[in-house]
Amino acid sequence: MLMTPDTLLTAAVTILSVLFVFYTGIVVAQMRGKHSITAPAVTGHPEFERAYRVQVNTLEQFVIFLPLLWLATIYFKLLPWLPALLGLVWIIGRFLYMRGYLAAAEKRSNGFLITALATLGLLILSVWGLITTWMAVTAV
Amino acid sequence: MLMTPDTLLTAAVTILSVLFVFYTGIVVAQMRGKHSITAPAVTGHPEFERAYRVQVNTLEQFVIFLPLLWLATIYFKLLPWLPALLGLVWIIGRFLYMRGYLAAAEKRSNGFLITALATLGLLILSVWGLITTWMAVTAV
Amino acid sequence: MLMTPDTLLTAAVTILSVLFVFYTGIVVAQMRGKHSITAPAVTGHPEFERAYRVQVNTLEQFVIFLPLLWLATIYFKLLPWLPALLGLVWIIGRFLYMRGYLAAAEKRSNGFLITALATLGLLILSVWGLITTWMAVTAV
Numbered sequence: 001m002l003m004t005p006d007t008l009l010t011a012a013v014t015i016l017s018v019l020f021v022f023y024t025g026i027v028v029a030q031m032r033g034k035h036s037i038t039a040p041a042v043t044g045h046p047e048f049e050r051a052y053r054v055q056v057n058t059l060e061q062f063v064i065f066l067p068l069l070w071l072a073t074i075y076f077k078l079l080p081w082l083p084a085l086l087g088l089v090w091i092i093g094r095f096l097y098m099r100g101y102l103a104a105a106e107k108r109s110n111g112f113l114i115t116a117l118a119t120l121g122l123l124i125l126s127v128w129g130l131i132t133t134w135m136a137v138t139a140v
Numbered sequence: 141m142l143m144t145p146d147t148l149l150t151a152a153v154t155i156l157s158v159l160f161v162f163y164t165g166i167v168v169a170q171m172r173g174k175h176s177i178t179a180p181a182v183t184g185h186p187e188f189e190r191a192y193r194v195q196v197n198t199l200e201q202f203v204i205f206l207p208l209l210w211l212a213t214i215y216f217k218l219l220p221w222l223p224a225l226l227g228l229v230w231i232i233g234r235f236l237y238m239r240g241y242l243a244a245a246e247k248r249s250n251g252f253l254i255t256a257l258a259t260l261g262l263l264i265l266s267v268w269g270l271i272t273t274w275m276a277v278t279a280v
Numbered sequence: 281m282l283m284t285p286d287t288l289l290t291a292a293v294t295i296l297s298v299l300f301v302f303y304t305g306i307v308v309a310q311m312r313g314k315h316s317i318t319a320p321a322v323t324g325h326p327e328f329e330r331a332y333r334v335q336v337n338t339l340e341q342f343v344i345f346l347p348l349l350w351l352a353t354i355y356f357k358l359l360p361w362l363p364a365l366l367g368l369v370w371i372i373g374r375f376l377y378m379r380g381y382l383a384a385a386e387k388r389s390n391g392f393l394i395t396a397l398a399t400l401g402l403l404i405l406s407v408w409g410l411i412t413t414w415m416a417v418t419a420v
Contacts, residue, residue, distance in 0.1 A: 001142065002281065002354055008414050011351055015406055018344050022399075025340055039385045040326070040333040046180070053180040055340065060165055060195065062343055063202055064158050071151055074142055105179045119162075126155055134148050141282060186320070193320040200305055200335065203342055204298050211291055214282055245319045259302075266295055274288050 006080035010073040013087035014066065020091055021062050024055040024098065050105060054098045061115055065090055068122035075129030083125055090118035146220035150213040153227035154206065160231055161202050164195040164238065190245060194238045201255055205230055208262035215269030223265055230258035286360035290353040293367035294346065300371055301342050304335040304378065330385060334378045341395055345370055348402035355409030363405055370398035 001007065028051050031037070035045035042052050065087075072083035097111025141147065168191050171177070175185035182192050205227075212223035237251025281287065308331050311317070315325035322332050345367075352363035377391025 003413060003417055005414070005417060008410060008417065011355065011406075011410055014347050014351060015403070015410070018347055018403075021340075022344050039388070040329040040381075042333075049180040053182075056196075056336075059340055059343060060161075060199055063199060063206075064162050066343075066347065067154050067158055067206065071154060075151065101180075108179070123155070123158075126151075130148060130151055130155070133143060134145070137143055137145060137148065189320040193322075196336075200301075200339055203339060203346075204302050207294050207298055207346065211294060215291065241320075248319070263295070263298075266291075270288060270291055270295070273283060274285070277283055277285060277288065 001074065004080070006084065007073055009081060009084035010069060010087065013084045013091070014069065017062065017065070017087065017091050017094075020094055021058055024051075024058045027051050027098070027102070028055050047102070050101050054101050057112075058094055058098075061094070061119070065115075065119055065122065068119060068126050072122045072125035072129060075133045076125040077129065077132075083122060086118045086121045086125070090115055090122075093118055141214065144220070146224065147213055149221060149224035150209060150227065153224045153231070154209065157202065157205070157209075157227065157231050157234075160234055161198055164191075164198045167191050167238070167242070168195050187242070190241050194241050197252075198234055198238075201234070201259070205255075205259055205262070208259060208266050212262045212265035212269060215273045216265040217269065217272075223262060226258045226261045226265070229261075230255055233258055281354065284360070286364065287353055289361060289364035290349060290367065293364045293371070294349065297342065297345070297367065297371050297374075300374055301338055304331075304338045307331050307378070307382070308335050327382070330381050334381050338374055338378075341374070341399070345395075345399055345402070348399060348406050352402045352405035352409060355413045356405040357409065357412075363402060366398045366401045366405070369401075370395055373398055
């Protein structure tokens with residue numbers, strides 16, 4: 001099951017999303033340098049604080065996203081490429097969230113919304129997939 | 141192995157736990173509104189700060205909980221429904237932790253303890269399951 | 281596939297890494313006591329703040345590390361024990377990071393670098409494994 005082309009697509013999207021999470025940390029490190037904010041401080045300049053919030057919020061969303069991405073991939077078999085596609089939408093939403101938030105706190109909403117819709121889609125596919133798998137497995 | 145009824149229970153508990161993690165973020169957003177704390181600030185009112193700590197602490201506990209939940213589900217076969225049950229206890233403990241902490245910082249201990257015991261249980265099942273699987277796999 | 285000796289090694293490393301993540305939280309709790317910093321505050325003494333940064337940074341790195349560790353284990357089959365070994369290096373790097381950072385913020389770099397190299401290695405194995413698996417799966 002982990003060797004189907006659709007699962008490999010999800011694995012590729014996982015790698016991309018992990019790279020994005022790593023990138024949010026690099027931006028924080030850059031802002032530390034730019035605004036001379038020495039560790040362990042996480043406050044001191046609004047732009048640094050926005051970059052730090054991008055990182056922490058992305059972390060919060062990522063631990064929700066990743067389990068749903070894989071549950072949807074494993075259990076939802078109607079359109080097996082859809083979870084990976086929603087995963088790609090999630091990454092794009094996060095990029096827009098980051099770009100918006102770094103510009104101004106009010107500009108973070110659109111990207112956040114795209115991310116949230118992708119997560120909601122994966123949630124629906126996961127629940128759908130679980131129910132149909134449950135019915136198939138327990139059917140006599 | 142991922143299609144057994146017990147694994148599907150664990151998948152269902154995973155979805156519930158992910159929804160709880162998402163909910164901790166919604167409470168933070170509500171407290172932002174209630175106490176007029178504008179992003180990117182994460183301080184400014186004790187109730188907001190407690191809600192934020194609930195979210196971050198839940199994140200910390202969740203990344204410990206989820207791998208152990210799945211390792212126990214995959215490798216511990218003596219009572220295959222037990223990992224999912226402990227996962228449910230974890231979620232209940234987190235609800236009590238949240239309710240307690242939002243009321244007062246001192247009231248967070250009971251919920252935290254229930255969560256920690258559920259995690260400890262999953263740790264024991266994971267280690268047990270790994271050892272017994274190792275012995276079965278390497279036995280000639 | 282989840283029952284091979286090499287996968288069991290990765291599962292064992294996962295348990296060790298989860299224990300380390302838990303340990304970073306225990307150190308934060310100890311520092312709360314030592315410097316009388318009452319929850320929900322996360323500032324108040326440099327040593328406490330360094331311990332808190334160790335915990336949060338480890339969390340950030342852990343959610344990158346764990347998916348790559350498992351993708352490498354599942355898809356990279358050339359040296360199947362290598363992902364688990366890199367996982368062990370990651371844990372050692374994190375220990376050094378913690379010890380260094382608790383002593384002084386400037387001393388966190390070596391441990392961080394070891395962690396980052398282990399993560400980079402797992403990234404390379406994951407991409408390599410995905411590509412070779414893709415070619416094997418889609419080959420006629």
